[in-house]
Each structure stands twice: as C-alpha cells, then as structure tokens.
Amino acid sequence: MEFERFKDRYEAGRELARSLSRYAHRPDVWVLGLPRGGVPVAYEVARALGAPLDVLIVRKLGVPGHEELAMGAIAPAGVRVVNQELLEQLEIEPQRLEQVERRERAELERRQQAYRGKRPFPDLSGKIVILVDDGLATGASMRAAVLAVRAMNPARIVVAVPVAPPDTCEALLEVADEVKALRQPEPFRAVGLWYEQFPQTSDEEVQDLLRRSQGGQ
Structure with a gap:
C-alpha cells in the first residue's frame, strides 16, 4: 500500500x-x-x-557506533527499558550500557531543566x-x-x-x-x-x- x-x-x-x-x-x-x-x-x-x-x-540508549539503533531507553524516575536480545546479539557488555545510560541520563536532566525549570510535573492520576x-x-x-x-x-x-x-x-x-x-x-x-x-x-x-x-x- x-x-x-x-x-x-x-x-x-x-x-x-x-x-x-x-x-x-x-x-x-x-x-x-x-x-x-x-x-x-x-x-x-x-x-x-x-x-x-x-x-x-x-532518551534513547543508542548502540555505540550505531546510535540510531536503540538498545533501550530511559525516562524520569529511574525508568529504564532494555532490549536484552539485542544486547546479547551484539555482545554489548554491561559497562558499555551503563556508560551510555550515564551520558543520556545527564542529557535527560539538562532537558528537564531547559523545558521545565522548577515547574512541577502535572498530576496524571485518574487522567x-x-x-x-x-x-x-x-x-x-x-x-x-x-x-x-x-x-x-x-x-x-x-x-x-x-x-x-x-x-x-x-x-x-x-x-x-x-x-x-x-x-x-x-x-x-x-x-x-x-x-x-x-x-x-x-x-x-x-x-x-x-x-x-x-x-x-
């Protein structure tokens, strides 16, 4: 189609x-x-x-050298999603993943400050x-x-x-x-x-x- x-x-x-x-x-x-x-x-x-x-x-956790390929992603409050199958397939060691996550967590915090400042997150309960x-x-x-x-x-x-x-x-x-x-x-x-x-x-x-x-x- x-x-x-x-x-x-x-x-x-x-x-x-x-x-x-x-x-x-x-x-x-x-x-x-x-x-x-x-x-x-x-x-x-x-x-x-x-x-x-x-x-x-x-923030996407990009594969080192192939950043457009996501091996996982992070969100506020410590949320982390990882594609375990891809990590094993590409033989990515845990310390490489942690290195990428540290860098992306810093960028996430920078953007939080840039876009939200001190503005609180909305209450989404029941929404x-x-x-x-x-x-x-x-x-x-x-x-x-x-x-x-x-x-x-x-x-x-x-x-x-x-x-x-x-x-x-x-x-x-x-x-x-x-x-x-x-x-x-x-x-x-x-x-x-x-x-x-x-x-x-x-x-x-x-x-x-x-x-x-x-x-x-």
Whole structure:
C-alpha cells in the first residue's frame, strides 16, 4: 500500500488530532509530547483537542557506533527499558550500557531543566494521557515513556503518532491501552522518510511551543 508523506510535523499533528477527536474538550485529558520532535506534533494535537500540553522527556540508549539503533531507553524516575536480545546479539557488555545510560541520563536532566525549570510535573492520576511523538521505529523510547506514566496511575494511556511500523504498534499494546498510528508502512526504514520536511527540532522551538500552549494561544 502506498502512503502519502506528511508535509511537516505540524501538518502531521493536525491530521493526528482528527483521529483522536473522541478525546476533545474533556477535562480529564492531558497531551504529553516526547521532545524534541514529538512536541510540534503534540502542540497541534493539544490545541485541536482543547487539552493541556506538557513534555515527558525520554532518551534513547543508542548502540555505540550505531546510535540510531536503540538498545533501550530511559525516562524520569529511574525508568529504564532494555532490549536484552539485542544486547546479547551484539555482545554489548554491561559497562558499555551503563556508560551510555550515564551520558543520556545527564542529557535527560539538562532537558528537564531547559523545558521545565522548577515547574512541577502535572498530576496524571485518574487522567487520560495521550503520549505523542513524530514517529516510532523500534518503540523503545515510547515504551519507556508509557512505563513512566503508568507509575503515575492514569486512567488510560494512548500512544499517538503519525507513522510507525505495524509490529512496533502491536508490541506497544503490551503496555499501552491504545496505539494510534496514522500510517503503518512496510517496509518502514526511517521516520524522516515519511515527511517532506523533517528538520531537527531545537530546544528553543520546544520552549516556544510550551510557552504558547500555556499562554492559551
């Protein structure tokens, strides 16, 4: 099946929001974007649904020398997801994994400070939480995000992305209550291939979108 590409993350977010319309204008819904690329998508989703927007910072643990390949991911509150099968297959020693995790944990803390400052994390207990990214490949980062949110006792966790491979969507249903992916191409290859424009999202863009969202714009 041929899939049309998205123009950019904002267009993808508007289209994604239409598929989530049953969650519109409900007081118990929160939208959390995964920085950095997931935040422009999440901004459009939150705006269309009339829901508050925040960020949940996760970091992929990339295989040394092949950083785009996830051997795991980390999220706040000490959450860590590891692909044990991949570690064994590539013979990655525990100390190499710990080295990568230390580096990524430092970057996670830096981003927490940059995007949140002293602003407390929202109380998600009993809420419907929609976790948004610009796309999924292995799903490691999103799995870590779901597990981090699950510890906050939400009523429901919805994973929502513009594009992801079918097997990743299926695997995420082990931890999420619902997975919404507008395009599920096979072969998948890479998230960026499904966008006409896919520039790197900057810290400044994330901060600006959060400010605009909190300002009610």
